[in-house]
Amino acid sequence: MTHDELADASDALKDASEAAATDELREHLHERSDALATLASKDRKPDHGRLAREDGVLRDVLDDNDVNEDVSEHVETAREKIREFREDLPGV
Template identity: 40%
Template sequence: MSREELEEASGHLRRAAETAEGETREKLAEQSQRFADAASRESGPDHGWLDRHTHVVRELGEELDEEGREHVDDAVERINAYRETVPGV
């Protein structure tokens, strides 16, 4: 399974964090790091992990300006592309 999608999602979330302020910025930076960590692990995240974190990312995106939301949308697209490669559900 290619982890490139998770790395790209992390990058989009990092750029989204740069457009945010305060707690939203911190939470997006944390999500960016979580996806970067997931991309570097030997075994990738499962559907449940991906679903939980995608939900968090989407909620944070609602607090952003247009540029930030675009980065969040791009991150979600990359996460979904990775998710299609995960066996199971």
């Protein structure tokens, strides 16, 4: 079972990593893509806190790096998909 929104977020970050201008940012985005792909493939849904941390990391990417428009758009898409997934989680 996959969690489609998280898989989509992972794909968006993979696209962002391919558009990144620096090796450091490319690697960081690729790691985040892998992390979301792992969460997407698990039977158990991740909790709000775990997803909030991922969203925060992505927000920091946008705040702390001189990212081009392509990277920014893909990262924002990933953040939107994470928020969509969180809407269906029980709790917070």
